[in-house]
Amino acid sequence: MAESLSINGQLLFAGLAIGSVYALVALGFVMIFRATNVVNFAQGEFSMLGAYFLFSLWHGLKLDYFAAMALALLIMVGVGLLFEISIYYPLRNRTFLPVIIATIGASIMFQNGALAVFGPSPEKVRPVVETVEGTGGITLAGVFFDYQYVIILLVTVLLVGLQYLFFEYTILGKKMQATSQDKDMARLLGIPVVYMIALTFIYSSLLGGLSGMLVAPIFFVTHKMGATLGLKAFAATICGGFGDVRGAILGGLALGVIESFGGAYISVIYKDGFSFLVLIAFLLLRPQGIFGEKVAEKA
Amino acid sequence: MRMRLGWILGLAAVVFVGASFTLASAQAKPIKLGQIIPMTGEAAESGKYHKQGAEIAVDKINAAGGINGRKLQIVLEDDQTTNPGGVAALQKLLEDKEIPMILSSIRSTQVQAMLPTINEAKIPVAIGGTNYGLTHSGSQWVFRFRPHDGMSAKVIAKFLVEELKHKKVASIHASDAFGNGGRDMLVPAVKALGGEVVLDQGYNNQEKDFTAVVQALKKSGATGLNTYMTFGTDLGVLARQIKQLGAQVTWVGSPSITGVDSRNLAGDALYGTYGVTDFHVDASPTSTEFAKAYKAKFGQEPDLYAAWCYDAVLVFAEAMKKAPDLRADNLRKAILNIQKFPGAEGEYNFDQNGDGLDHYHIVQNVNGNIKYFKTLRVAR
Numbered sequence: 001m002a003e004s005l006s007i008n009g010q011l012l013f014a015g016l017a018i019g020s021v022y023a024l025v026a027l028g029f030v031m032i033f034r035a036t037n038v039v040n041f042a043q044g045e046f047s048m049l050g051a052y053f054l055f056s057l058w059h060g061l062k063l064d065y066f067a068a069m070a071l072a073l074l075i076m077v078g079v080g081l082l083f084e085i086s087i088y089y090p091l092r093n094r095t096f097l098p099v100i101i102a103t104i105g106a107s108i109m110f111q112n113g114a115l116a117v118f119g120p121s122p123e124k125v126r127p128v129v130e131t132v133e134g135t136g137g138i139t140l141a142g143v144f145f146d147y148q149y150v151i152i153l154l155v156t157v158l159l160v161g162l163q164y165l166f167f168e169y170t171i172l173g174k175k176m177q178a179t180s181q182d183k184d185m186a187r188l189l190g191i192p193v194v195y196m197i198a199l200t201f202i203y204s205s206l207l208g209g210l211s212g213m214l215v216a217p218i219f220f221v222t223h224k225m226g227a228t229l230g231l232k233a234f235a236a237t238i239c240g241g242f243g244d245v246r247g248a249i250l251g252g253l254a255l256g257v258i259e260s261f262g263g264a265y266i267s268v269i270y271k272d273g274f275s276f277l278v279l280i281a282f283l284l285l286r287p288q289g290i291f292g293e294k295v296a297e298k299a
Numbered sequence: 300m301r302m303r304l305g306w307i308l309g310l311a312a313v314v315f316v317g318a319s320f321t322l323a324s325a326q327a328k329p330i331k332l333g334q335i336i337p338m339t340g341e342a343a344e345s346g347k348y349h350k351q352g353a354e355i356a357v358d359k360i361n362a363a364g365g366i367n368g369r370k371l372q373i374v375l376e377d378d379q380t381t382n383p384g385g386v387a388a389l390q391k392l393l394e395d396k397e398i399p400m401i402l403s404s405i406r407s408t409q410v411q412a413m414l415p416t417i418n419e420a421k422i423p424v425a426i427g428g429t430n431y432g433l434t435h436s437g438s439q440w441v442f443r444f445r446p447h448d449g450m451s452a453k454v455i456a457k458f459l460v461e462e463l464k465h466k467k468v469a470s471i472h473a474s475d476a477f478g479n480g481g482r483d484m485l486v487p488a489v490k491a492l493g494g495e496v497v498l499d500q501g502y503n504n505q506e507k508d509f510t511a512v513v514q515a516l517k518k519s520g521a522t523g524l525n526t527y528m529t530f531g532t533d534l535g536v537l538a539r540q541i542k543q544l545g546a547q548v549t550w551v552g553s554p555s556i557t558g559v560d561s562r563n564l565a566g567d568a569l570y571g572t573y574g575v576t577d578f579h580v581d582a583s584p585t586s587t588e589f590a591k592a593y594k595a596k597f598g599q600e601p602d603l604y605a606a607w608c609y610d611a612v613l614v615f616a617e618a619m620k621k622a623p624d625l626r627a628d629n630l631r632k633a634i635l636n637i638q639k640f641p642g643a644e645g646e647y648n649f650d651q652n653g654d655g656l657d658h659y660h661i662v663q664n665v666n667g668n669i670k671y672f673k674t675l676r677v678a679r
Contacts, residue, residue, distance in 0.1 A: 010544070014510035095487050112339075120343030122532050124564055135543050144543050148432055218539075219507055222530050224341060228505060264511035268502045269474050271511075 011260045017045025017149035024211035025233035026240065026248035027159065028204040034180040035045020036088065038096050041103045043246040044206025044230020045110035048223060050214040051240045052114055055123050064147070065126060065257055069122040069213055073206060075271055080205025084198045092197075107230075114223035123188050125216040129212035136217075159207070159280070160249050176200060180243075241289015254278070327365075329372035330625070332357075333392035333401035334608070334613060341505070342406065342531060344560055345604045352605025353402065355592050356612035366619045371612070378404060389413050393420050398546025399625040400615045402608060404428055405445075406529070408476040408565065409552055412489050414438055422627045423618070423634060425611035427604075429554075430480040434652040440627075444607040444614070445644065446579045446656040448477075448527075448553075452484035452574050453677040454659040455525050455551050460494035463549055465523030470499035470618035471537070472527040481527030497521050504529055509537045513544045524548040526557050535564030542568040551575070557662055557669050559602055570666055575659040577644045578606035581671045582660055589643040600644075610642035616656070625634055650679060 025047060032040040051074050057068035087106050091099045106151070109262055127136050129147040137146040167173040178186040179196040187193050236255050240247025255275045262274040282289070334353055336346040353373055361370050374395065376388035385404055392401050393416070400423045404410050407430030414433070417424045417440050426433060426441050431449040434441055459465045468489050472478035478501065486496045498519035500512055516524065524546075528534045534555060541548075555561060557575040580590040580600065589609055593601040600611075615630075617637060622629035640647040647655040657679050661672040 010510055010514065014508050018508050087674075115339065116344065118349065121560055122344065122535075122564055124535075124566075129539065136539075137543060139545075146543060218536070220535060222532065224505075228507070260508065260510060263508075264514060268506075268511055271506075272503060 003142070009141070009143040011264050012257065013143055013145060013149070015257030015260030016153060016253055017146065017256070018259065019236075019253035020149075020153045020264075021211060021215050021229065021252075022232045022236045022255055023156050023249045023252025024159070024214075025154070025208060025229050026236040026252045027163065027245065028207045028211075029233060029237040030240075030243055030245055030248045031163075031200050031204045031207070033237075035197050036092075037178060037180070038088070038097070038099045039103070039234075039242075040204065041230070041234075041249070042087075042107040042110060043102065043204065043208055044226035044233065045107045045227070046076070046079070046205050047212030047215070047229050048114060048221075048226030049079060049110060049160070050209025050212035051125065051221045051225065052118055052123075052212075054213045054216060055221050056118075059123070065128075065289075073209060073212060075208035076205045077202050080202035081198060083205060086220035088197065088201065089194075111223050111227065118221075118223065120223070120234075123221040125213070125221060127217040128214075141250050146197070146218075148214070148217055152211075155214065158248065159252060160245065163245055172199075189261065235275050238279055239282045239290060241291055244289055244291050247290045313529060320441075327369055328664070330366055330399045330619060331372050331374050331395065332612065333374050333376065333395070333398045335376050335378050335385060335388045335392065335401065335403045337380040337404075338375075338377035340378075340384070342380040344531070345405065345558075345639050346377075348602055348604035349402075349605060349608045351593065351597050352601060352608035355589065355596065355601075355605070356609045356616070358504050359592070360612070360616045366616055367623050371616060372401045373612075374398060378409060378534065380406075382409050383490060386412050386416055389420075389424075392633050393422075396474060399423075399619070399627065399630060401425070402615075405604060405607065406477065410441070411476055414441070417441060423615070425615065427607045427611075428477070430476050431484060432480065434654050435520035438653070439631065439662050439670065440615075440653075442486035442649065442653045443612075444611045444642075444647075444654065444655055445603070446506050446659055447654060449484045450657060450677050450679075451553060451577075451659050452481060452525075453488045454486060454661070454675045455553075456488035456492055456494070457555070457675055457677070458575075458661055459523040459525065459549070459551055460489055460492040460572070464483065464571040465521075465549060466494045467497045467521045468494055468521070468523040468525060469500070469519050469521035469548065470496055470525050470527075471498075471500045471502070471512060471516065471531040473504055473533070474501035475504060475529055478527045479528055481525075485525055485527075494523075502533075504533060506533055507536060509540045510544070513540050513546050516548065517544070517546050519613070522548060524550045525552065526550070526556065527553040531558055531564060534561040535568075538565035538568035538572075549573070551661075554603055557603075557664070559600075562664065562667055562669070566667070569664045572664050574662050574664070574669070576603055576662050576669075577656065578603040579660045579662055579669070579671045582674065583643075583645065585641040586643045603644075606643040610644050610647070613642060614640060614647060654679065 022097050028043045053072035057063045087102045127148040175191045177192050236251035237248050240251030258274050263271040336349040337343050338346050357371050376387035378388045402425045405427030407428035410426045410428035410433050429448045470482050472482045491598045550572040552574045554576045557576045618630050618633035621633035635649050649655050658676045660674045662669045663672050
């Protein structure tokens with residue numbers, strides 16, 4: 001009994017941990033979708049870039065780990081702004097399709113750019129908490145808690161909370177929401193739409209970069225890391241209902257847990273299949289996502 | 300008028316330069332050797348080492364005067380780490396009729412995809428893929444420069460069951476041709492020695508969480524573990540989780556466990572584990588000589604990716620010397636006639652199936668360094 005409890009506890013923790021990584025990336029999807037009604041397929045690549053910037057500053061320039069992280073986040077601000085100016089802005093008055101294709105193009109460019117600059121060998125980054133004995137975690141009641149995953153879970157919860165407060169209770173958040181719901185109306189009300197959208201891209205880039213830095217010690221840094229993350233996060237976003245912050249978080253966590261238990265009790269080989277089965281089920285049965293969309297006519 | 304003069308002079312210059320090129324190339328036109336490596340995609344990390352290993356062999360041959368007075372030259376194609384990419388790269392090289400022989404993939408799944416094309420083209424192709432079936436499906440044109448998985452599985456079984464006395468063995472393997480092939484050879488080999496495979500666990504490449512796998516491993520009661528894993532990143536994640544979740548097993552891995560990338564990523568999680576490898580710097584004088592040349596040129600230790608390509612180029616060059624007409628059937632005969640050829644991997648004696656080697660070295664990860672443990676030979 002105690003054994004099965006610890007086994008299931010371990011699976012639950014692993015699922016929540018992986019799920020919170022999906023959720024973090026999914027948050028980025030949601031932000032940009034809310035502001036622009038466009039899916040940013042380069043969202044996973046923001047994670048990859050963040051991880052590589054951290055690796056270069058910490059391992060390459062031998063900076064202090066936390067200073068390197070702060071600096072890398074600063075660079076991600078630039079990346080987000082540049083992305084908005086070069087990918088979204090020129091196409092802002094077109095339909096959503098050219099923008100989506102442009103983001104796919106950017107994603108290919110980022111991947112191959114990273115391959116060209118950093119080479120094909122996977123790299124390693126230290127975890128936030130370094131332990132002496134080297135397991136990087138602690139065993140409580142038969143369940144091993146990886147500190148890095150605990151931190152990822154905490155960061156996810158924190159960011160979700162902040163994001164919720166930001167959108168519901170601040171003027172800036174309201175302005176951004178108004179922008180996403182009706183750009184023309186927002187413009188008439190004197191909201192600087194262009195700045196709002198730029199701000200969203202910057203925040204999404206930061207979010208992606210941070211998630212990449214946090215998973216780097218676990219998944220390792222490769223030019224492909226963003227693609228895998230992006231795909232699962234995309235599935236999570238759809239389950240949660242595009243544009244719904246709570247839904248994206250819940251979708252991410254649910255996917256992680258379903259994968260973890262499905263892998264243990266059904267089949268490890270079909271693990272990836274489970275998340276896409278859930279995705280298909282949602283598309284067929286509840287395309288509006290877990291909570292449904294606030295503004296039905298948005299899409 | 301002045302313009303016309305310029306035209307005539309220019310034309311004359313072009314003709315002259317062109318003629319001198321043809322003259323020079325008729326004297327010593329290099330012999331092309333095709334090589335298919337991953338330059339992009341998941342396995343791009345290993346492509347670099349393939350290329351560098353072949354380069355050392357080409358340097359050696361050309362420094363010693365080339366092949367019957369002609370220099371050797373490698374023509375590279377990218378397989379994109381995919382099966383269609385591999386087949387496309389092969390077809391591209393086959394279109395160049397000046398290429399008499401080709402070095403292809405270390406990935407069994409890719410070689411399998413290329414086999415029909417190889418059999419149709421009927422030219423000798425070197426492979427590094429270790430799936431048993433690749434040289435046992437009736438093809439006359441593939442030549443393997445690494446021992447096959449049947450041998451590695453036999454060596455692993457012999458070492459785990461006979462020498463270390465582990466009767467309960469677990470198999471964790473990638474669910475691709477390489478991983479499943481390794482499992483298929485391990486199970487009977489363990490049984491034949493009186494042991495039992497208590498866990499047969501596949502997983503998909505690029506897996507990020509092995510919690511369920513490690514739990515199954517602990518539950519199985521296995522004391523010995525064998526892995527056939529295709530990617531270093533997967534191995535790094537598994538090693539870390541085996542350590543974290545406290546699975547107590549003696550781990551003897553397929554060659555990828557000794558790779559530079561796996562060791563770099565997994566760090567101390569792999570300390571104390573064993574692996575089988577077909578290449579080790581200390582295994583023979585030829586291996587040591589190769590390692591020295593490699594380190595002098597690239598500033599790093601060579602690994603098995605580099606070693607098999609080095610050997611393949613040397614053996615193919617030797618065959619070209621023996622069959623100067625470079626006709627495929629004569630080259631094939633020349634390779635089969637090569638006996639006791641010293642390579643970086645070991646001594647090559649090709650059998651009718653195209654297998655050149657029949658040994659494996661057992662090595663151990665001692666604080667991150669791969670130390671030579673012993674060499675086990677098995678029946679072909």
